[in-house]
Amino acid sequence: MILSSTIQSVSPTIPLVLQPQDMKLHSWCENFLPINPSVKVVTTDQSVAGRGVFAMDDLQPDERICFIPNALVFHQENCASCFPQLAKEISKSKQKYGFGMDEKKFAWIHRLWRKVARKTRVQPEFYHLEEDDLWQPELTLYALEAIKENHPWKEWIDQWNRDDPTYSLFKKNAKVYDEEVIDLTAKELQKQANYFSDLHLKAALSIRLGRFEEQKQVLPLKDDVETSSMYSLLGSRAGELGDNLTGVIPFHDMINHSLDPNLSMSYGQDHIEIYANRPIAKGQELFLCYTEIGREMSTSNALWSLIQWGIPHRKEDIKIFDF
Numbered sequence: 001m002i003l004s005s006t007i008q009s010v011s012p013t014i015p016l017v018l019q020p021q022d023m024k025l026h027s028w029c030e031n032f033l034p035i036n037p038s039v040k041v042v043t044t045d046q047s048v049a050g051r052g053v054f055a056m057d058d059l060q061p062d063e064r065i066c067f068i069p070n071a072l073v074f075h076q077e078n079c080a081s082c083f084p085q086l087a088k089e090i091s092k093s094k095q096k097y098g099f100g101m102d103e104k105k106f107a108w109i110h111r112l113w114r115k116v117a118r119k120t121r122v123q124p125e126f127y128h129l130e131e132d133d134l135w136q137p138e139l140t141l142y143a144l145e146a147i148k149e150n151h152p153w154k155e156w157i158d159q160w161n162r163d164d165p166t167y168s169l170f171k172k173n174a175k176v177y178d179e180e181v182i183d184l185t186a187k188e189l190q191k192q193a194n195y196f197s198d199l200h201l202k203a204a205l206s207i208r209l210g211r212f213e214e215q216k217q218v219l220p221l222k223d224d225v226e227t228s229s230m231y232s233l234l235g236s237r238a239g240e241l242g243d244n245l246t247g248v249i250p251f252h253d254m255i256n257h258s259l260d261p262n263l264s265m266s267y268g269q270d271h272i273e274i275y276a277n278r279p280i281a282k283g284q285e286l287f288l289c290y291t292e293i294g295r296e297m298s299t300s301n302a303l304w305s306l307i308q309w310g311i312p313h314r315k316e317d318i319k320i321f322d323f
């Protein structure tokens with residue numbers, strides 16, 4: 001994986017070739033959403049992340065890349081109408097949990113956070129688990145259900161992928177007390193972003209795993225590798241879509257991140273559109289900026305981006321040093 005969140009890939013010398021899994025994914029997308037015939041999802045070393053979306057022909061500014069009907073977006077509301085039984089179970093679990101009722105239940109995570117704060121001098125935000133924080137475990141349950149039920153989303157979900165140290169940790173279904181594996185993961189992450197201290201990385205990983213454990217006490221998630229892998233995959237693909245609505249947008253989720261993106265998005269009443277915001281030459285990779293913060297990237301955003309999305313940023317792209 002190349003550590004280049006801001007560098008646009010140059011026109012490749014080797015022609016881009018679609019692998020069989022790329023063709024499968026592409027035909028799934030084309031079945032459901034209009035995509036510009038000049039762009040393709042390609043698995044290639046020329047992508048910043050092993051797979052991305054590329055221009056197979058020159059694209060003009062404002063040219064539409066794809067049109068995604070809201071009904072296809074994998075978010076809590078659409079999932080609840082596709083899987084009403086599971087939606088009922090989720091809602092019952094939330095009611096049973098009773099947010100804010102039993103603060104003592106999570107005293108252990110507050111203790112952990114205090115320890116982290118003492119060691120790193122980072123003041124972690126102390127917050128109690130709220131209903132809005134449950135999008136990741138909730139969408140995990142729906143994604144696993146879609147696979148089980150062979151829902152039309154399955155073919156797309158089967159292609160979800162990420163390749164970074166945090167994902168490896170979740171693929172082992174590691175726990176917050178597995179210090180050795182957390183240590184090793186922090187070392188791997190440090191190779192990608194050596195401006196973070198070992199302690200910061202370990203703290204961030206522990207908080208991430210701790211929060212997952214906390215969420216597992218609210219929703220009926222299994223304690224297995226399939227569940228924790230899906231949870232981590234979702235974390236790297238989902239975005240906030242509106243009030244209490246988070247989701248994964250088909251095709252959009254195949255586009256990699258850059259702080260200097262060549263694509264922009266617009267939101268209609270019932271659809272989302274992605275279009276080129278400048279001329280894009282044949283062979284270039286297409287990019288969106290995942291963070292609204294864009295060029296105002298701070299150290300805490302960079303740490304979050306590394307842990308949650310698996311995306312390292314260059315030190316020179318960090319403009320605000322908030323720890």
Ligand SMILES: C[S@@+](CC[C@H](N)C(=O)[O-])C[C@H]1O[C@@H](n2cnc3c(N)ncnc32)[C@H](O)[C@@H]1O
Nearest residue numbers: 005049051162236237253254255256257309310
């Ligand atoms: C929404 S997906 C993008 C498509 C992804 N490459 C794929 O093959 O499915 C987000 C994942 O892509 C990778 N990624 C995206 N942008 C990246 C970048 N600029 N540098 C490194 N990895 C990136 C990260 O692993 C992240 O978890």
